[in-house]
Amino acid sequence: MASAHLSGFTDTSIQIAKPGVKIIYTLPSDNLLELDSSNNKxxxxxxxxxxxxxxxxxxFTNKxxxxxxxxxxxxxxxxxxxQYVLSYECPQGMNEMSIRYNLFAEQWRGHQNYARIFMxxxxxxxxxxxxxxxxxxPVKQLLNEWGRPLTTTFFNTDPHSQLQVEGWGDPFSIKEASAQQITEAGTVKKTIHGQNYSSIDPSFIWLGMTHIWQGFDHVLFIIGLLLIPCAFKQLLLWVTSFTLAHSITLALSVLGVFSIPPxxxxxxxxxxxxxxxxENLYYLYQQPKDDLTFKQRYRxxxxxxxxFGLIHGIGFSYLLQELSGGEDIWGRLLMFNLGVELGQIAIIVLLLIPIxxxxxxxxxxxxxxxxSLLTSLVGAIWLIQRI
Incomplete structure (x- = not known):
């Protein structure tokens, strides 16, 4: 069966407070089919x-x-x-804490769970x-270095939708650095006099690139643009049209101007x-007899x-909506869209000379x-599955 949108990305907010630990875990619903042993479709x-x-x-706390x-x-x-909300109580105290995540490791070696920790x-x-x-x-050590106690309650809602939080770095163990070192590395941000501070997150560039590479329907559409002979200027016009269109609807959808369900x-x-x-088949086998230029032929x-790009842009938006609710949305939108464009360019550059x-x-x-015929057949399989 043709597959298209198992993204391999999940999102988590983790709150550590006096009552214990609260996890808010969000993931694309179709990814859960990978955990279903009954093989339901x-x-x-x-x-x-x-x-x-x-x-x-x-x-785990205090072993x-x-x-x-x-x-x-x-x-x-x-x-x-x-979205799943799990609340844990740790009666043995929380001086040392370990948080283990072990979902989708067997299905996707490249799976990433983007986590924010609020403490x-x-x-x-x-x-x-x-x-x-x-x-x-090391909860106790960090609290001593920060000079702050744990909050007495959890947030009523998902804090990542309410607070501005900087982006994610490489996987790391907080235990390997002091609180001051973590702050200097940009992995911790503090709230000063009730104000939140955030910056543009370049990690969303890579997120956008991998998102388009893992979205096989988007990749196949881009490949389809290359499957008829044309001048480079004509191809550039098509790619620019696609880019402009999906950038418009990506932004409007993420900003909440409109909402269209998947x-x-x-x-x-x-x-x-x-x-x-x-359409490729039409242009390939219904060529006019007179000597028209490429510009005239594909005008x-x-x-x-x-x-078509307007439709694809809405499809791009779902992952960013999941990962960016309410926090530094403009910076993340810019970086994510830039990553999508770079991923798209990489596909074209890789295939341009061979084609x-x-x-x-x-x-x-x-x-x-x-x-082109195979492209349409694969698209038809996706269409039947999704309907």
């Missing part, structure tokens, strides 16, 4: 996956396990995601990865792949690509036609 309600989510997390006090699950239909009005961040599944946190957007993205392949194609050489070959047009 439809995503079950959020509560169905609660046992797997609970088993995937572990909180003993904390116990789960409460758990809740809900759907976030606007971004096709599920004593300070914020830290890290990424749980395949080879970094445990965060070691149940509509994802089938439409698949349909753009189908139509693009068919109407740019606006079709522009319209140019293909069309110089006497069988190049036939290969282009077969590839």
């Amino acid at each position: 439809a995503v079950a309600p959020p509560s169905s996956y609660m046992p797997a989510i609970i088993n995937g997390w572990g909180i 003993r396990s904390c116990f789960l006090r409460s758990s809740m699950a809900k759907a976030l239909p606007k971004i096709a995601a599920y 004593a009005n300070n914020r830290m961040r890290m990424r749980f990865t395949f080879d970094k599944k445990t965060l070691s946190l 149940s509509i957007t994802e089938p439409l993205i698949a349909l753009t792949v189908v139509i693009l392949g068919i 109407n194609r740019w606006w079709v690509i522009f319209c 140019y050489a293909m069309f110089k070959w006497k069988y190049g047009l036939k290969i282009g036609g077969i590839s």
Whole structure:
């Protein structure tokens, strides 16, 4: 079966306070199919996956396990995601803490869980990865160095939607550095007189690049643009149209100007792949007899690509909505979109010379036609699955 959108990215807010530890874990709902041993092709309600989510997390303090006090699950239909809230109590004290995350490690070696840790009005961040599944946190030492006690209560809502937090660095163990060293490294930011401070997060560039590389429907659409012979200026116009269009709808969707559910957007993205392949076949096998220039031959194609780009931009927005609710949204939007563009350029640069050489070959047009036909067939499979 053709797959397209198992992103491999999840998001977590971790609050450490006197009552214990509160985890708010958000992930694309279709990713949970990887945890379903029944091989169902439809995503079950959020509560169905609660046992797997609970088993995937572990909180340990003073070398003993904390116990789960409460758990809740809900759907976030606007971004096709599920959210799980786990609250832990640690009666043995919290001088030394370890937080273990062990979900999706077998399914994706490249899986990353972007985590924010909120403790004593300070914020830290890290990424749980395949080879970094445990965060070691010397709570007592850090509180002494900061000169602050733990807060008496948890936030009522997800703090990452309320506070501005800087971006994530490489996976690390906080235990390896003092509080002062962590601050100097940019991994901790403090709230000063109730004001929050944040900066543009360049890590979102890589997030945007990997997002488009792992979105096979977007990749296939870009490849489809290259499957007919054209002048470089014409290709540049198409790519620019696609870029401008998806940048517009990405921004509008993330900023909340409008909201279109994935149940509509994802089938439409698949349909753009189908139509693009068919259009390629038309241009390849219905060439005019007179000697028209490339510009004249493809003069109407740019606006079709522009319209398709508007649809793809909404598809790009879901991951960023999940990871950026309320915090430094403009900087993250800029960096994420830049990453998408760089990922797109990388695909084109990688394929441009081989495809140019293909069309110089006497069988190049036939290969282009077969590839375009396969593009439409794969898009049709996605369309049927998503409907």
